[in-house]
Amino acid sequence: MCGIVGLFLKDPKLEPQLGALLTDMLITMTDRGPDSAGIAIYGGAKDGLGKITIQSATPDKDFKDLDGDLHDALGQPVTMKIKSTHAVLEVPLDQMEAARSALSHLRPGVKVMSAGDSIEIFKEVGLPKDVAARFEVSKMKGTHGIGHTRMATESAVTTMGAHPFSTGTDQCLVHNGSLSNHNGVRRELIRQGMTFETQNDTEVGAAFISHKLKSGETLGNALEATLTDLDGFFTFVVGTKNGFGVVRDPIACKPAVMAETDQYVAFGSEYRALVNLPGIEDARVWEPEPATVYFWER
């Protein structure tokens, strides 16, 4: 199973409610997958500042004085906002690579969940309501976001095995389904220079798309290529700095419902996830077609 939710806001008036709306949608999907949950939120891009979301199994130790240590290493101002096992570091955009490199020396146990101008990812083992509460997702603002609740099939139930997976700057992907050729695709991508954190099939799907985007393909073409090169079942929802995309495999066993109004485009594994959105009674509601790429960008 697995449950996916997504929300792309067209109306800036809803931006302060993005986290609250997504949290409600994700909790509704809890019984599609109780193993772990995660959320990617895009928002608060500030001029010249990038965000690195990090995670640690021992946050008390790893996050202690990390902002100061990074400041010393970079010679640039660094701010850190700690949320439970995760922290969001803000550094000047031109210092992102240097900050990641310094981080790997300063705190080798820390994992990078995401990096980019506007993306933040929070994910942990546990139920959506607990994970959302832990990271105070309902207070988050933003322009668009994606959530996932996992029923693990292809790899272990761990923090790093939870979705969303981020394999490129400001990119993320969530997945309902299972890929059958992920080992072969992973080997090929490693040869092309991509790196992997887990043995998870979904991370391969994410890295496949990131690799295409890195090679200069458009998001539409990258999503199109999943239909020919990835084997297995999938409904993917992909987030980028400017929007989100949806694609389902040609068999389309994994459910997907979308709703669009003047205020938003919403995605849910089931209609239940959408019922509390404002104006849903008058929304255009449809199922995305199999083997068809959809995306919304601003």
Next chain:
Amino acid sequence: MQTFDLGKEGLRALNSSLHALKGQTNMTAWEVINPKGAHAIAAGVDAPVDITVRGSTGYYCAGMNKQATIRIKGSAGPGVAENMMSGTVIIDGNASQYAGATGRGGLLVIKGNASSRCGVSMKGIDIVVHGSIGHMSAFMAQSGNLVVLGDAGDALGDSLYEARLFVRGSVKSLGADCIEKEMRPEHLALLADLLKRGEADGKAKPEEFKRYGSARKLYNFNIDNASSY
């Protein structure tokens, strides 16, 4: 009229009330409000009652229905009227995948579109879709009738047994062993009756449809192919 607020009273209370209706009852009209996409609404009903669901439903609404008339004033999630035995299910909106799957009897009417695998493995049910249907519909369908006023997706009627398929619009592709067949007077009469019962008689005429059925080459043992088995 019994009005049941699903948001307040919950699914188990609804279905156990409906399951308690046996044979003749004086509580013949039911209305379910606040369905909000919940699963298994009015599944397993076995009584000649009329149930109206005011809104959209999740998985398996009206599954295994016997005798009841169930109207959905919205869209239906996956597996609506799955394995229906008798009675009628009428959906005002669209239906998700495998609507009417394995249905053994009764009538399923979908006024919008149906998605993939509509009528998969149907075994006697009649399905009337006012819009179009998705890919792999009527896969391994054994008996009954599927009527589609719009178009059909890929691989219609793959590995078909003896179900009859009537499509008014285009068929993207036919599945293995499914062929177009001639429309004889008995089929026109059958269609006229199905369109009427499916609340579609004002929308289409029987002679506008094409009939598809099994070429019967796949499911009969052919001695000439013995070496390939």
